[in-house]
Amino acid sequence: xxxxxxxxxxxxxxxxxxxxxxxxxxxxxxxxxxxxxxxxxxxxxxxxxxxxxxxxxxxxxxxxxxxxxxxxxxxxxxxxxxxxxxxxxxxxxxxxxxxxxxxxxxxxxxxxxxxxxxxxxxxxxxxxxxxxxxxxxxxxxxxxxxxxxxxxxxxxxxxxxxxxxxxxxxxxxxxxxxxxxxxxxxxxxxxxxxxxxxxxxxxxxxxxxxxxxxxxxxxxxxxxxxxxxxxxxxxxxxxxxxxxxxxxxxxxxxxxxxxxxxxxxxxxxxxxxxxxxxxxxxxxxxxxxxxxxxxxxxxxxxxxxxxxxxxxxxxxxxxxxxxxxxxxxxxxxxxxxxxxxxxxxxxxxxxxxxxxxxxxxxxxxxxxxxxxxxxxxxxxxxxxxxxxxxxxxxxxxxxxxxxxxxxxxxxxxxxxxxxxxxxxxxxxxxxxxxxxxxxxxxxxxxxxxxxxxxxxxxxxxxxxxxxxx
Amino acid sequence: xxxxxxxxxxxxxxxxxxxxxxxxxxxxxxxxxxxxxxxxxxxxxxxxxxxxxxxxxxxxxxxxxxxxxxxxxxxxxxxxxxxxxxxxxxxxxxxxxxxxxxxxxxxxxxxxxxxxxxxxxxxxxxxxxxxxxxxxxxxxxxxxxxxxxxxxxxxxxxxxxxxxxxxxxxxxxxxxxxxxxxxxxxxxxxxxxxxxxxxxxxxxxxxxxxxxxxxxxxxxxxxxxxxxxxxxxxxxxxxxxxxxxxxxxxxxxxxxxxx
Numbered sequence: 001x002x003x004x005x006x007x008x009x010x011x012x013x014x015x016x017x018x019x020x021x022x023x024x025x026x027x028x029x030x031x032x033x034x035x036x037x038x039x040x041x042x043x044x045x046x047x048x049x050x051x052x053x054x055x056x057x058x059x060x061x062x063x064x065x066x067x068x069x070x071x072x073x074x075x076x077x078x079x080x081x082x083x084x085x086x087x088x089x090x091x092x093x094x095x096x097x098x099x100x101x102x103x104x105x106x107x108x109x110x111x112x113x114x115x116x117x118x119x120x121x122x123x124x125x126x127x128x129x130x131x132x133x134x135x136x137x138x139x140x141x142x143x144x145x146x147x148x149x150x151x152x153x154x155x156x157x158x159x160x161x162x163x164x165x166x167x168x169x170x171x172x173x174x175x176x177x178x179x180x181x182x183x184x185x186x187x188x189x190x191x192x193x194x195x196x197x198x199x200x201x202x203x204x205x206x207x208x209x210x211x212x213x214x215x216x217x218x219x220x221x222x223x224x225x226x227x228x229x230x231x232x233x234x235x236x237x238x239x240x241x242x243x244x245x246x247x248x249x250x251x252x253x254x255x256x257x258x259x260x261x262x263x264x265x266x267x268x269x270x271x272x273x274x275x276x277x278x279x280x281x282x283x284x285x286x287x288x289x290x291x292x293x294x295x296x297x298x299x300x301x302x303x304x305x306x307x308x309x310x311x312x313x314x315x316x317x318x319x320x321x322x323x324x325x326x327x328x329x330x331x332x333x334x335x336x337x338x339x340x341x342x343x344x345x346x347x348x349x350x351x352x353x354x355x356x357x358x359x360x361x362x363x364x365x366x367x368x369x370x371x372x373x374x375x376x377x378x379x380x381x382x383x384x385x386x387x388x389x390x391x392x393x394x395x396x397x398x399x400x401x402x403x404x405x406x407x408x409x410x411x412x413x414x415x416x417x418x419x420x421x422x423x424x425x426x427x428x429x430x431x432x433x434x435x436x437x438x439x440x441x442x443x444x445x446x447x448x449x450x451x452x453x454x455x456x457x458x459x460x461x462x463x464x465x466x467x468x469x
Numbered sequence: 470x471x472x473x474x475x476x477x478x479x480x481x482x483x484x485x486x487x488x489x490x491x492x493x494x495x496x497x498x499x500x501x502x503x504x505x506x507x508x509x510x511x512x513x514x515x516x517x518x519x520x521x522x523x524x525x526x527x528x529x530x531x532x533x534x535x536x537x538x539x540x541x542x543x544x545x546x547x548x549x550x551x552x553x554x555x556x557x558x559x560x561x562x563x564x565x566x567x568x569x570x571x572x573x574x575x576x577x578x579x580x581x582x583x584x585x586x587x588x589x590x591x592x593x594x595x596x597x598x599x600x601x602x603x604x605x606x607x608x609x610x611x612x613x614x615x616x617x618x619x620x621x622x623x624x625x626x627x628x629x630x631x632x633x634x635x636x637x638x639x640x641x642x643x644x645x646x647x648x649x650x651x652x653x654x655x656x657x658x659x660x661x662x663x664x665x666x667x668x669x670x671x672x673x674x675x676x677x678x679x680x681x682x683x684x685x686x687x688x689x690x691x692x693x694x695x696x697x698x699x700x701x702x703x704x705x706x707x708x709x710x711x712x713x714x715x716x717x718x719x720x721x722x723x724x725x726x727x728x
Contacts, residue, residue, distance in 0.1 A: 382521065387558045389542035390518050390551075391568070391627060392575030398543075401563055401571065405610075408562030455564045455608055 005063035005179070010034055012064060013148055019066040020116055020151070025127060033137035033147035040141040047361065048298075051325050055296035057239055057265045059145055062211045065179045066151070073097050076173055076204060080439070087112065089170040092204075094152030094181050108162045115153030115184050126155070129186055134245030134273060135215040142267060143243040146182055146215040153184035153214075156197065158224075163194035167229070167416055172212070174203045174234060180211035187216060189224035189252070196227045198419050200438055203235030203262070210234070212263075213241035220252035222276060227255045229419040231426065231438060234262040236291070242268040250276035250305075257284040257414045259423045260295055260316075261430050270299040274308035274336070281309070284414055286407060286423060287316035288430050289324060289354070298327040301343065303336040303369075311342035311461055315410040317403055318347060318354035325357045330373070334365040342461045344374045348406050350399075352379075372462055400431055412455060421445075470496050470533045472550070472635040472666055477528035479516040485526070486512040488691035496634060497663040501677055501702060502670045504688035505710045510670045511555060513688070514639040518552040519545050532635065546576055549634030553624040553641050555670075559612035565623070566607040569593060569630060576631040596629045600656045618649035625656040636661060637668045642676035654679030674706040689714050 006012045013034045017027040042056050043049045073092040074081060080090055086102040089112060101112050111118065119126045137144035158164060174181060189195040201212060212234060220226045226246070234240055240263040246254045260266055272281035285297045301310035314326040330341045345358035358375045380402060388398035407427060414420040422438035429436030472494045479487040486509050494500050504510055516523040517530060519542040530537050532548045540548070560568070573592070574583050584592065597604060600622050612620055621641055628636055638657065642650055657680050661667050669680060677685075677699070685701040686693045687710070695701065695713050705712070 381558070383558045384560050386518075386520055386542060387554065387560070388568075388571075390546065390554075391572035392543050392546035392631070393571055394543050394575075395541060397571070397575075401568070402560060405560055405562030408610075455562075455610055 005065045007063055008037075008059060008145075008149060016064070016066050016149065016151060022116075022119070023123065026119075026130070029130065030148050033144045034149075036137040036144035037141055037148050040144060042141055044140065047359065048327055051296070051357070054323060055265070055267065055294050055325060057267075059142075059211065059213075059239070059241075061209065062180045064149065064151065064182075073173055073204075076202075077171065078439070080171065085169065087166070087168050089154065091152075091170060091172045093173075093175050093179060094183070105164070109159040110162060110164070110168075111155055111157040112168050113155050115150075115155050115186070118155035118186075126186075129188075129217065129219075133215070133217050134247055134271060135217065135243045135269075140243065140269065142213070142241050143215060143269070146184065146213050146241070146243060149180075150182045150184040150215070151179070152181065153186075155186050156195070157186070157188040158190060158193040158195040160190040161192045162190075164196045165194075167196040167198040167227075167418060169197070170199045172199065172201045174201070174210050174212055174238060175205070180213065182211075183214040185214055185216040186219070187226065187228060188219045189221060189226045191221045192223040193221075194225040196416060198229045198416060199231070201230070201232045201234055201240070201262070202437065203233075203238055207235035207237045209237045209239070211239045211241070213239075214243070216242070216244040218244065218246035218254060218256070220246060220248045220254045220279075222249040222252055224249070224252045226253070227257075227415045229257040229414070229416050231259045231419065231422060232262055232266065233426065233435065233437070236262075236264060238263040240266040240268075242266075244269065245271040245273060246281065247273050247275055248279040248281055251278040252276055253280040255282040255284070255415050257416065257419055258286065259419075259426065260285070260287040261426060263293070265294045265296075267296045268298070270297075270312075272299070272301045272310055272312075274301070274303045274310055274339070275305055276308075277305045278307045279305060279309075281311070282413075282415075283312035284410060285312070285314040285316070285326065286410060286414075287314075287324060288407075288427055289316065289322035290319035290430070291322060292320065293322040295322075295324040297325065298329075300329040300331065301341050303330075303332040303339040303341060306335065306337045306339065308336055308339045309341070310339075312344070313410045313413065314345040314358070315407060316347050316356070317350060317406060318356055319350045321351075321353045323355045325359065327359045327361075329361045329363065330371050331363045332365060332369050332371065337366055337368045339369045340462050341369070341371045342373070343371075344461075346375065347377045348403065349377065349379050350403070370462060403431060404428060408455065470634060471531070472668075473529070473531040474513075474517075475529040475531070477513075477516070477530060478526045479512060480524050480526055481512065481522055486691055487516060489528070490688075490691070490693055492668075492686065492693060494635060494666040494668055496666045498684065499661070499667045499669060499680065499682045500684040500686060501682035502668055502686050502688055502693075503672070503674075503702065503705060505714065506672070508688045509691040510688050511639055512691075514552055514555075514637045514670055517545075517550065517637055518542050543575065546631070546633075547579075551628055551631055551633030551636040553621075553628060553636065553638040555640040555643060557612050557620045557624055559610065559615070561610050561613055563611045564607070565609050565611055566593075568611045569607070569627065572627055573630045576633070592630070596626055599629065599659055600626055601652055602626065617644040618646070618653075621645060621649070621653050622656065625653055625660060629656070629660045633665060635666045635668070637670065639670045640672060641669070642671055642673065650676060651679060674702050677702050687713050
């Protein structure tokens with residue numbers, strides 16, 4: 001049974017932890033996080049504080065209930081509930097409604113389970129992971145918020161040497177009028193393994209204020225490869241908070257691809273921690289905004305070891321009165337000799353009322369590195385439109401082609417095919433004012449078998465643009 | 470059927486550039502339009518195609534007796550007009566293949582059925598061959614990173630696919646070396662048949678060795694000041710534009726008039 005909705009306070013921290021039957025150390029950790037949440041300002045970095053008024057929001061407007069949601073998800077998830085795809089988790093709010101892991105992956109020791117199930121099964125391991133979280137409560141108010149109030153989450157782990165080719169998936173359906181979904185995710189690729197993950201976030205029914213927030217701890221152990229991706233199409237009045245950090249060990253490689261289409265407000269933090277020698281990171285922030293959407297992105301590439309390579313590609317199109325900000329930081333410590341880093345932010349404004357800012361920063365403490373950076377915010381190019389119209393394309397069709405094309409140089413680099421194809425399909429949907437789900441793409445593909453012809457980007461990003469040597 | 474330009478006046482950002490152009494081009498005819506830099510040749514090309522910055526202030530442009538002034542460029546394409554750009558823009562992220570397919574489908578005669586992706590591939594393959602172009606060209610972004618010669622060939626490829634009734638070729642010969650010029654010129658000859666009327670805008674006479682015009686016009690300060698046969702272009706080559714414009718230096722003609 002659902003209980004009364006409670007505001008985000010210390011009392012909720014205790015009752016939440018109790019209702020989830022958590023050990024004392026976790027309750028204590030939540031309380032500590034709550035103290036940070038209560039004390040920290042929305043933005044700690046003085047470089048960024050001036051943007052808070054535009055992109056800030058109050059989580060206090062929400063209340064949380066501790067108890068199971070009772071919502072019908074069958075129509076939404078359809079045949080995914082009946083085994084259309086194995087290796088998938090289907091979630092309605094914080095509650096898992098269906099999970100399936102193929103026998104073959106299960107027998108190899110792959111985990112795909114709710115956080116609290118993992119906690120029960122392997123408390124000491126989970127505790128050790130929790131103690132080494134990289135989304136620190138002391139470092140960010142909203143990271144602390146999730147650490148204090150998470151009411152669900154996932155634990156994903158691929159054991160040593162096991163290599164996945166197809167993504168593990170999860171679909172989250174936010175049933176708007178119900179409780180906020182606040183999640184703690186662990187995504188762990190053990191040594192020499194390969195982990196591929198694709199999550200989709202949707203809202204159900206009429207749009208009312210709702211909240212989805214998550215902290216994601218990614219761990220790429222030595223020699224592993226992680227491809228993580230998120231497609232976000234929450235409802236028009238949803239607030240979306242995402243804090244992610246990836247710890248990349250020796251010779252490991254991690255990519256994180258995000259497509260942000262939905263929600264009223266979205267705040268995403270991504271920290272790539274290139275901790276191992278020869279580690280590699282690649283981040284993608286792809287967005288398409290309209291109406292009065294406010295998206296706030298921050299990506300940090302932190303090179304802590306020699307021979308590390310990092311890049312981040314932010315690219316998006318803005319319509320209406322929407323606003324975005326992308327804050328990108330390259331940090332290369334003195335020990336990280338022979339590292340290469342790349343940071344790019346490109347935005348296209350379709351209307352004069354839309355606004356996009358890019359705030360790139362570089363902090364480089366040694367000379368034996370290469371860091372490149374490239375940025376632009378521009379209106380759609382009238383000469384390109386004229387050229388396409390002069391080839392018979394209508395004004396609308398010309399615009400569509402230029403806009404969809406604008407995403408391609410970055411989209412075509414997204415490593416997971418399902419994410420890449422799905423992103424194309426959903427971006428096109430947004431252009432046409434349709435809310436398309438990735439599943440619709442799969443249905444269509446099964447019918448026609450016609451994939452979009454792709455032009456693969458082959459250009460070496462480290463060899464172009466402005467260079468810092 | 471004719472493309473008729475009658476007393477056309479046009480301006481850019483409030484500045485009058487075309488000051489009464491008269492020209493009539495029939496199907497199957499090739500007209501060369503020559504003239505010094507800044508005389509209004511490219512302005513005429515853009516105005517004919519309907520570039521939003523180029524305002525027609527008076528006069529007429531008719532295709533088959535119907536006015537095209539005020540139509541968006543795509544509507545002019547449907548009337549059979551084509552412009553080969555002097556400087557084709559590049560569009561990142563749009564593959565040459567999907568672009569050509571869209572161009573082809575949008576210039577087909579009304580009522581004809583769109584080809585399947587496979588049928589279209591065959592159509593393009595044939596045109597590529599005609600222009601000595603490689604298939605890999607289709608897998609590149611539109612004009613992105615193309616050499617000067619590749620861009621011009623790509624323009625003629627588009628013309629070949631769209632099969633216009635009237636083609637305006639704006640300095641298609643500029644920036645080409647001798648070999649590229651020959652290939653492009655041969656392409657133009659193959660693409661334009663008795664159903665096509667062409668207006669070849671050029672600064673130099675050299676392309677006219679390959680593409681033979683029946684009519685040559687000289688433009689100066691926004692008007693056509695002299696028309697003749699092919700011999701006119703040879704006279705221009707020998708004597709220079711000053712022979713007609715009366716100026717000492719060609720470059721002075723390019724500069725805005727002092728008054």
